Amino acid sequence: MTTDNQQFIQQLTQKYPLITQLIALQEVSWFNPNITSLKEALPYVGLSADDIKEASDRLTRFAPYLALVFPETAITNGIIESDTVPIPTIKAKLEEEYKTPISGKLLLKKDSHLPISGSIKARGGIYEVLTHAEKLAINAELLSTSDDYKKLASPEFKNFFKQHSIAVGSTGNLGMSIGIMSAKLGFSVSVHMSADARQWKKDKLREHGVKVVEYEQDYGVAVEQGRKEAESDPTCFFIDDENSQTLFLGYAVAGERLKTQFNEMNILVDENHPLFVYLPCGVGGGPGGVAFGLKMAFGDHIHCIFAEPTHSPCMMLGVHTGLHDYISVQDIGIDNITAADGLAVGRASGFVGRAMERLLDGYYTLSDKRMYRHLGDMNTYEHIQLEPSALAGLIGPSIVTNNTEYRNRLKLDDTKMCNATHLVWATGGGMVPKQEMLSYLEKARHEKAKV
Numbered sequence: 001m002t003t004d005n006q007q008f009i010q011q012l013t014q015k016y017p018l019i020t021q022l023i024a025l026q027e028v029s030w031f032n033p034n035i036t037s038l039k040e041a042l043p044y045v046g047l048s049a050d051d052i053k054e055a056s057d058r059l060t061r062f063a064p065y066l067a068l069v070f071p072e073t074a075i076t077n078g079i080i081e082s083d084t085v086p087i088p089t090i091k092a093k094l095e096e097e098y099k100t101p102i103s104g105k106l107l108l109k110k111d112s113h114l115p116i117s118g119s120i121k122a123r124g125g126i127y128e129v130l131t132h133a134e135k136l137a138i139n140a141e142l143l144s145t146s147d148d149y150k151k152l153a154s155p156e157f158k159n160f161f162k163q164h165s166i167a168v169g170s171t172g173n174l175g176m177s178i179g180i181m182s183a184k185l186g187f188s189v190s191v192h193m194s195a196d197a198r199q200w201k202k203d204k205l206r207e208h209g210v211k212v213v214e215y216e217q218d219y220g221v222a223v224e225q226g227r228k229e230a231e232s233d234p235t236c237f238f239i240d241d242e243n244s245q246t247l248f249l250g251y252a253v254a255g256e257r258l259k260t261q262f263n264e265m266n267i268l269v270d271e272n273h274p275l276f277v278y279l280p281c282g283v284g285g286g287p288g289g290v291a292f293g294l295k296m297a298f299g300d301h302i303h304c305i306f307a308e309p310t311h312s313p314c315m316m317l318g319v320h321t322g323l324h325d326y327i328s329v330q331d332i333g334i335d336n337i338t339a340a341d342g343l344a345v346g347r348a349s350g351f352v353g354r355a356m357e358r359l360l361d362g363y364y365t366l367s368d369k370r371m372y373r374h375l376g377d378m379n380t381y382e383h384i385q386l387e388p389s390a391l392a393g394l395i396g397p398s399i400v401t402n403n404t405e406y407r408n409r410l411k412l413d414d415t416k417m418c419n420a421t422h423l424v425w426a427t428g429g430g431m432v433p434k435q436e437m438l439s440y441l442e443k444a445r446h447e448k449a450k451v
């Protein structure tokens with residue numbers, strides 16, 4: 001590290017003592033005192049309910065096509081949505097482990113088991129590919145929004161999309177969603193994969209005819225290279241995970257969908273029935289978009305908290321210092337190396353941080369060891385298999401319950417907490433091959449044995 005850098009870190013830690021703990025890779029939490037109401041925050045997001053409605057309508061138009069080409073989506077008529085389920089057994093175990101009662105309900109959002117690509121990226125990633133395809137086809141006068149979109153499965157359309165290409169940089173799951181969807185439509189697609197991306201994800205994409213470019217560096221480099229490739233090819237569309245509003249809106253549709261599910265489950269969300277949502281965060285688009293959709297659907301009584309690995313706390317760092325994408329975890333000497341591959345991001349999205357900081361109650365970091373332990377617990381007590389990233393939210397309810405400053409500030413008293421719902425967003429794992437899952441479970445046993 002250079003002297004310049006050391007001076008920068010010294011100034012930063014003087015101003016923000018929390019950074020010292022981040023650098024020491026401690027598990028920390030920070031609840032932002034500067035949050036505002038949705039009404040005050042909306043102008044900073046720059047998107048509206050109409051934008052979400054447009055995304056939702058677009059997904060409805062594509063649903064008959066999706067049901068046709070991905071038969072696993074036929075039972076939901078081509079709507080890509082996940083179940084929300086209670087996890088009472090692990091709740092009791094968490095209360096025991098953290099010696100903290102979790103009042104209210106504990107639920108799991110199983111985006112891990114979304115069809116087509118088995119992660120939260122099946123929301124934003126697929127949506128952006130569909131948006132691009134629709135625009136191309138409409139501009140070429142091959143499609144109108146009143147058509148039956150099943151026609152997109154015809155050879156005529158495949159040949160049309162073949163003349164166009166798509167590129168993306170990814171730690172794995174975004175590449176899976178974009179790659180599988182683009183290849184299905186007929187696009188030639190390249191996925192630029194960072195070093196941490198799992199081999200099976202690369203293999204699977206190649207099976208689907210996707211060009212996979214591998215890097216020995218992290219996500220930031222993979223994205224940069226993808227961007228460069230796209231710039232040199234006028235037929236190539238680059239999907240920009242760091243800045244895309246389209247991706248963000250694809251995620252945001254989750255809000256109205258969850259509202260429908262909660263109505264069916266008779267779960268109330270209002271001033272006396274707060275909802276806490278714990279979202280694993282990488283670059284921020286997924287959890288940010290979901291959080292935006294949830295706020296728009298439920299209003300001010302929903303509380304979103306982001307979870308990041310101790311080795312990749314890019315969003316907490318960006319928002320806490322106000323430097324957003326002007327700072328990376330590497331700038332303060334953190335390596336961005338984590339088993340939570342979907343969260344291995346060193347520099348947060350500047351768009352998401354700036355748009356959403358007023359609407360996110362808090363941020364915390366957790367160790368890989370803890371994710372592995374919870375991966376094992378989730379398998380043992382709820383028989384649900386997840387990838388490490390997807391476990392980041394599980395300690396969230398204990399962190400909220402133990403933070404009296406935060407709960408007092410928001411007037412979340414014991415009565416309200418008794419009526420609360422805690423929703424842990426499980427972001428990936430449904431498509432992890434058996435052998436890979438067994439090795440995750442082996443690591444989980446190993447970590448468990450140490451405590």
Ligand SMILES: *Cc1c(COP(=O)(O)O)cnc(C)c1O
Pocket residue numbers: 119120121173174280281282283284285286287288342343345387389390427428429
């Ligand atoms: C991508 C991903 C996330 C986080 O999404 P970002 O948009 O990168 O913040 C969380 N969990 C899993 C499993 C992911 O693949």
